[in-house]
Amino acid sequence: MARRKKRALIVVFIACAAICLLAGFFGKFQRGEKEIAIKPGKDYPAGTVAAYWQKDERWKDDRLGGSVYRMGGSGCLTSCIASALTTQYLASGCGRSLTAGELNQLFGEKDVYDGDGNIVWNQIVKALPEAEVLVASAVTEEEIESLLAQGHYPIVKVKVGGKGAPHWVLLAGSENGEYLCMDPLAEEGNLIPLSRHGGVVYRMRCVYWRE
Numbered sequence: 001m002a003r004r005k006k007r008a009l010i011v012v013f014i015a016c017a018a019i020c021l022l023a024g025f026f027g028k029f030q031r032g033e034k035e036i037a038i039k040p041g042k043d044y045p046a047g048t049v050a051a052y053w054q055k056d057e058r059w060k061d062d063r064l065g066g067s068v069y070r071m072g073g074s075g076c077l078t079s080c081i082a083s084a085l086t087t088q089y090l091a092s093g094c095g096r097s098l099t100a101g102e103l104n105q106l107f108g109e110k111d112v113y114d115g116d117g118n119i120v121w122n123q124i125v126k127a128l129p130e131a132e133v134l135v136a137s138a139v140t141e142e143e144i145e146s147l148l149a150q151g152h153y154p155i156v157k158v159k160v161g162g163k164g165a166p167h168w169v170l171l172a173g174s175e176n177g178e179y180l181c182m183d184p185l186a187e188e189g190n191l192i193p194l195s196r197h198g199g200v201v202y203r204m205r206c207v208y209w210r211e
Contacts, residue, residue: 033157033202036139038194039177044148046173050086051182051189052079052100059101065113071104074117077155077168078104079184081207084153084170085131088209091151095130095209100184124207134206144171144204152208160185162198169197
């Protein structure tokens with residue numbers, strides 16, 4: 001009897017371990033986000049950067065498409081895309097200038113957002129046919145530096161303060177071994193070092209005008 005109970009406990013233990021292992025595997029698979037520490041290999045002067053504050057009175061209450069989410073609370077990514085495109089325009093004359101509010105309105109009109117206010121990346125070309133969209137499958141320092149060298153501005157996912165909520169910032173350049181960011185949560189519009197958000201990133205995107 002004791003032997004039978006012992007076998008039953010072993011079976012239960014193995015089953016629980018298998019379930020935990022599978023749960024961990026699928027959890028990681030669904031998140032698909034690995035923490036990557038990045039540092040530039042050289043300086044990339046930032047120049048004039050169009051800084052957009054997501055809580056700007058002109059657009060903070062605007063909804064992201066048909067969702068319940070608004071620019072003030074969830075518009076960091078849209079603000080970064082607008083900043084990337086406008087900064088490229090200011091530096092090279094390529095493309096055109098768009099404020100965060102204008103881009104949000106355009107994305108709403110062209111169904112770039114899903115029902116939860118997330119950007120559907122392959123829909124961006126409907127709103128901006130003259131732009132290129134890069135959705136990186138992995139974050140690499142080489143690709144980030146290559147984009148900056150070409151005058152394009154990577155958008156990276158961080159955690160606020162390195163430990164807080166997910167957030168997107170624009171890599172606008174680098175100096176003294178530190179990436180400089182346009183942060184849509186920074187009201188003053190000054191560039192901040194990536195180290196303010198822990199110096200690590202989880203995802204990378206880039207939207208730029210086709211030359």
